[in-house]
Amino acid sequence: MYTIGIDVGGTNLKAGLVDAQYRIAAVEKMPLRWESPEKFAADLAALSNGLIAQKGIAREEVAAIGVGLPGQVDPTGTVVVRTVNIPIRNLPLADLIRRQWEVPIFLGNDADCAALGEFYHFEDRSIKNLILVTLGTGIGTGVILNGKIHRGVNGCAGEGGHMVIVSDGVLCTCGRRGCWERYSSASGLIRMTKEEMECCSDSAMWAEAAMDMERVDGRTAFEAAKKGDAAAKRVVDQYIRYLADGVTNLINLLQPEVICIGGGLSNEDDAYLLHPLQKRVEELRYDKDAPSHTQIVKAKLGNDAGIIGAALLGRS
Numbered sequence: 001m002y003t004i005g006i007d008v009g010g011t012n013l014k015a016g017l018v019d020a021q022y023r024i025a026a027v028e029k030m031p032l033r034w035e036s037p038e039k040f041a042a043d044l045a046a047l048s049n050g051l052i053a054q055k056g057i058a059r060e061e062v063a064a065i066g067v068g069l070p071g072q073v074d075p076t077g078t079v080v081v082r083t084v085n086i087p088i089r090n091l092p093l094a095d096l097i098r099r100q101w102e103v104p105i106f107l108g109n110d111a112d113c114a115a116l117g118e119f120y121h122f123e124d125r126s127i128k129n130l131i132l133v134t135l136g137t138g139i140g141t142g143v144i145l146n147g148k149i150h151r152g153v154n155g156c157a158g159e160g161g162h163m164v165i166v167s168d169g170v171l172c173t174c175g176r177r178g179c180w181e182r183y184s185s186a187s188g189l190i191r192m193t194k195e196e197m198e199c200c201s202d203s204a205m206w207a208e209a210a211m212d213m214e215r216v217d218g219r220t221a222f223e224a225a226k227k228g229d230a231a232a233k234r235v236v237d238q239y240i241r242y243l244a245d246g247v248t249n250l251i252n253l254l255q256p257e258v259i260c261i262g263g264g265l266s267n268e269d270d271a272y273l274l275h276p277l278q279k280r281v282e283e284l285r286y287d288k289d290a291p292s293h294t295q296i297v298k299a300k301l302g303n304d305a306g307i308i309g310a311a312l313l314g315r316s
Contacts, residue, residue: 001020001061001062001063002017002018002019002020002025002055002057002061002062002063003017003018003062003063003064003065003066003311003312003314004016004017004018004048004051004062004064004065004066004311005018005065005066005067005068005113005306005307005308005309005310005311005312005313006044006047006048006065006066006067006068006307006310007068007110007113007303007306007307007310008032008067008068008069008070008083008086008110009032009070010032010070010085011031011032012029012030012031012032013029013030013031013032013043013044013047014027014028014029014303014306014307015027015028015029015044015047015048015050015051015307016028016051016304016307016308016311017051017052017054017055017062018307018308018311018312022117022120022121022308022311022312024304024307024308025055026051026054026055027051027307028047028050028051028054029047030043030046030047032085032086034086034087037088037091037093037096038096040086040088040093040096041093041096041097041099041100042100044065044067044097045097045100045101048062048065048101059101059103062101062103063103063104063314064103064104064105064106064311064313064314065097065101065103065104065105065106066105066106066107066108066113066309066310066311066312066313066314067093067097067105067106067107067108067310067313068108068109068110068112068113068114068306068307068309068310068313069083069093069107069108069109069110070083070084070085070086070109070110071083071084071086071088071109072109072154072155072156073107073108073109073155074154074155075151075153075154075155077094077106077107077108077313078092078093078094078095078105078107079091079092079093079094079107080093080107081155093105093107094106094107104314106310106313106314107313108149108309108310108313108316109142109155109158110140110306111132111134111140111141111142111158112142112143112149112151112158112309113142113305113306113309113310113313114132114134114140114142114262114299114301114305114306114309115130115131115132115141115142115143115144115149115158115260115305115309116142116144116149116308116309116312116313116315116316117301117304117305117306117307117308117309117310117312118130118132118260118262118299118300118301118305118309119144119147119309120308120309120312121300121301121308122258122260124257127257127258128144128145128146128147128257129144129145129146129254129255129256129257129258130144130256130257130258130259130260131143131144131160131250131254131256131258131259131260132259132260132262132299132305133160133246133247133250133259133260133261133262133263134262134263134299135184135185135186135243135261135262135263135264135265135266136185136186136263136264136265137185137186137187138161138173138181138185138187139160139161139180139181139184139185139246140161140263141158141159141160141161141250142158142309143157143158143160143254143256144256144316145254145256147316148316149316160180160246160249160250161179161180161181161185162174162176162179162180162181163179163180163246163249164176164177164178164179164180165178165179165180165183165242165245165246165249166178166182166183166242169182169183170182170183170188170191180242180245180246180249183239183242184239184242184243184246186217186218186263186264186265188239188242189218189221189235189239189265190216190217190218190220192221192235192238192239193205193216193220193221193232193235194213194216196221196231196232196234196235197209197213197216197231199231200231203224203229203230203231203232204224204227204228204229204231204232205220205221205224205229205231205232205235207224208220208223208224218264218265219268220232221235221236221239222236222268222269222272222273225272226269226272236272237276240273240276240277240280241280243277244277244280244281244284245284247259247277247281247296248281248284248285248286251281251285251286251287251294252285252286252287255287255294256294257294257295258294258295258296258297259294259295259296259297260297260298260299260300261273261274261277261296261297261298261299262298262299262301262302262305263299266298266299270298274296274297274298277296278296281296
């Protein structure tokens, strides 16, 4: 039997047919085109139809469909309470999809889905608790406790990106100031890079950005730091400090066996991101004398994590 996982992104829908070993056997994509709830559900059903046609299997070989969405899903996993990039409020999406696919339908937050995918692919199957931290435009966190997604009382648990780490700091999209994602996301890193460049006209970061502030990205400071640029090193060091503050908070609060670091920034050389992060967290953590510690590792599944995790929502 297979399950279908669908990842609803900011601009695209991506679906995968997932086998019993949690591997993706087929993939279908289409642009995200919001017209109405019914059309949205029809597009998700069409992606599912495309998968079985591509693989040449019958509907009876699909046990369930899971959908990961960028927003809040109610605790029953059937209603989308609201989403970030689509005008959805209190939509019974599972029921709409079931009108076209008579299989169990499960809905989940996209960060939770990605965490679930990483959890089921972690090489040590004895672990029960894992947190995925995704470093993208914002910071997404998904929390797996005792092998299940931790959703909280209303489905909103796990929003680690909105921990305040700088009191009265930079204004966040959530309305608070100083949230972790304003400092440790790619957007936060780009902001800090530009601020340092404005103060240092001779920094190698200017050359990395082709002398154009609009071309600064998440790699600019790291690449200049590798070449010995002092200003870039200050940016990278401060970025690691902010990142470590948030990771340490998660460890001190929940003590998971594993924290996976994912997202585009996680692809940076280990010597410049993962290893300094591990070292800094070791200095900060509360549990220094404990016999075992949380592992901080790179996530493995990349963009496939959300699809695989969505397909596994029925297990969590």
